[in-house]
Structures are given as structure tokens and as C-alpha cells.
Amino acid sequence: MTALPPEFRAPGSSSFTEFLGAHAPDLLPGNRVLPTAAGAELTPHGTTIVAVTFGDPAGGAGGGRHVSEGYAPQGVVLAGDRRATLGNLIASRDIRKVFLTDAHTAVGIAGTAGIATELVRLFAVELEHYEKVEGAPLSLDGKANRLATLLRSNLGLALQGLAVVPLFVGYDTRAHVARVFGYDVAGGCYEEHDHHGVGSGALFARGALKKLWRRGLDEPAAVRVVVEALHDAADDDAATGGPDVGRRIWPTVAVVDAGGARLLSDAEVGDVVAALVEDRRDNPGGVR
Known part of the structure; x- marks a missing residue:
């Protein structure tokens, strides 16, 4: 059996990104050769991502932190449409923009699709590597800050037009x-x-x-809210794809709560879309 190279056996940082930067810096997203501004326009871009919190069964008595005093949401729904654009063209109708990054977190990506997807995958490996080295997961604040560090390393590409803007959600198991x-x-x-x-x-x-x-939504109501918000965005923004009934392409929806992070199935999201389309029949603007 071939022995591992010395760098894999030497003690070091719990950060996989730092390890990669020391031994294979060319593999980091931020170290790509910078394209011209015109080249940046030829890369697929993805939008739109939304998130809503839901639930407060303890009535705010659970010690959670929140700007609304006394409100401690017990879950969050993250959703993204499926369209990627290339200038005035639709580059993809079924791109995935929402990813589970560990047991209690998820990330949605907007911006340059290829770099964003690579960055999120590196972030997921970063979280797994830290937990294996330290024997315990990062705090939710620590995870949010690690993602910020990865974004900062992509600043050179962002200034060339290859920007990435994620939306990060998670359940804080400590708070x-x-x-x-x-x-x-x-x-x-x-x-x-x-x-x-x-x-x-x-x-x-x-x-x-x-x-x-509204405060106190349950999970099904929160899922309906994000799907309806994406539907309204697609009604006015050409880069956002609405539910594609003919191809049965629905938004990607993730739910994160104390039980963990999970993606809803196409069947589950399809039922929500069907109810929304029926409710909007003869009322496309959703007037209440």
C-alpha cells in the first residue's frame, strides 16, 4: 500500500482551506486565472434565493437570539428557483442552487453559477474537515464566518464580474x-x-x-410562502424561473430545524406549486 504524502500526516490547522492553500493553492476558487470583463459575461448566472423562519412553540421562552424580542424561530426554509441565464439566453432550466452543507445548515447561491457551486462544495468539506480534526462541529457563528472567509478569497474574481452572493441558514444547536x-x-x-x-x-x-x-408560521405555511415569493419574483424578473408545469421543474426547497437539514422531494414541492397555481387562476397577481 502506498504511504500518504508527508503533508497528510503532519499536524496542522483544522481548516481544510488553509491546508489546500499551503499544498495546492491552485485548487482554491479564488486563485483562478482572472478572465476579462467580456469573458465574465459568458458565464451562467443563477438567481433567486429566499429564506423564511417559522415556528415559535415555546413562545420565545427558549433563550433564542432574535431581533424581535421574545421570538425564537424553530426552523427556516430556504428555496431557490431553477433558472440560470447567459446574457439574454436561458443557460439552464433546472440548475440546482440550494445545497445542504452539514447536518444543520444549508446554503443557497446567487451569482456566477460555476464558482458558486465550487465554493459551496469547498465550504461543506471545510465543515466536515474541522469536525473530524477537532472532534466537534463549529458553532453556527463559526460556520457563517468560515463562509465569509471563502467569499473574501474570491474578491479578485468578483471584481472581474464573477461575483458570488450566498444565503446561509442553519439551526443553532446551542441557542x-x-x-x-x-x-x-x-x-x-x-x-x-x-x-x-x-x-x-x-x-x-x-x-x-x-x-x-408572519410570526408563528408552521413548516407547510413557510414552504408555501417561499414558493409564492419565487413565483412573484419570476413574474417581474426575467432571470428568475417560475414553476415549469410542462417540464415539472419546481423550486429547490430545503428545511432546517432541530431535527436536521433536509431537501423536500419534487412530489412535496409539486403539491405546493399545484395549490398555488390553482389559487392564482384568474388572479395572476395574487391579490388578497
Whole structure:
């Protein structure tokens, strides 16, 4: 059996990104050869991502942290549409933009699709590597900050037009509360509350979320809210894909709570879409 190279047997940092930077820096997303600005326009871009919190069965007595005093959401739903665009063209109708990154977290990606997907996969490996080395998972704040560090390493590409803007959600197993984190292209990390959205359709999606979200939603109601917000975003933003009934392509929806992170099946999301389409029949704007 061939022995592992010395770098794999030497003690070092619990950060897989630092290990990669020391021994194979060319594999890091931020170390790619910078394209021209015109080249950046030829890469597929993905939008739109939304997240909403749900549940508060303890009535805020669980010690959770939240901007709304006394509100400790017990779960969060993260959803993304399936369209990627290439300039004025649809590059893909069924791209995946929502990923589970460990047992209690998920990430949705907006921006340059290829780099964003690679960055999220590296982030998932980073979390797994840390847990194996340290024998315990990172705190949720630590995970959010690790993702910010990866984004910061991509700043050179972002300035060339290859930006990545993720939306990170997770269940804080220490504070017993669901939380949402937004970012900017420079790696700034900001905790959001109640609901949030990123991507080209976020302006319209967030407007819908403000009207649809309320404290104390249960999980099915929260799923309905994110699907409806994406539907409204697709109604006004050409880069956001609405539910494709003919091809049976639905948004990707992840749910994260104390029980863990999971993706809803196409059948589950399809039922929500069918109910939404029926409710919107003869009422495309969703007027209430």
C-alpha cells in the first residue's frame, strides 16, 4: 500500500482551506486565472434565493437570539428557483442552487453559477474537515464566518464580474434557534431576521415576503410562502424561473430545524406549486 504524502500526516490547522492553500493553492476558487470583463459575461448566472423562519412553540421562552424580542424561530426554509441565464439566453432550466452543507445548515447561491457551486462544495468539506480534526462541529457563528472567509478569497474574481452572493441558514444547536445570514461580495456577513432574499429577483421576492410572512408560521405555511415569493419574483424578473408545469421543474426547497437539514422531494414541492397555481387562476397577481 502506498504511504500518504508527508503533508497528510503532519499536524496542522483544522481548516481544510488553509491546508489546500499551503499544498495546492491552485485548487482554491479564488486563485483562478482572472478572465476579462467580456469573458465574465459568458458565464451562467443563477438567481433567486429566499429564506423564511417559522415556528415559535415555546413562545420565545427558549433563550433564542432574535431581533424581535421574545421570538425564537424553530426552523427556516430556504428555496431557490431553477433558472440560470447567459446574457439574454436561458443557460439552464433546472440548475440546482440550494445545497445542504452539514447536518444543520444549508446554503443557497446567487451569482456566477460555476464558482458558486465550487465554493459551496469547498465550504461543506471545510465543515466536515474541522469536525473530524477537532472532534466537534463549529458553532453556527463559526460556520457563517468560515463562509465569509471563502467569499473574501474570491474578491479578485468578483471584481472581474464573477461575483458570488450566498444565503446561509442553519439551526443553532446551542441557542436552540434558527438563523439566517446574508453576505456581500467582499465577504461581509450580516445576520438577517424573519426573512431575506438575494439575487436579481430579490427585490420582488422580498416585497412578497414582507406581505406573506408572519410570526408563528408552521413548516407547510413557510414552504408555501417561499414558493409564492419565487413565483412573484419570476413574474417581474426575467432571470428568475417560475414553476415549469410542462417540464415539472419546481423550486429547490430545503428545511432546517432541530431535527436536521433536509431537501423536500419534487412530489412535496409539486403539491405546493399545484395549490398555488390553482389559487392564482384568474388572479395572476395574487391579490388578497
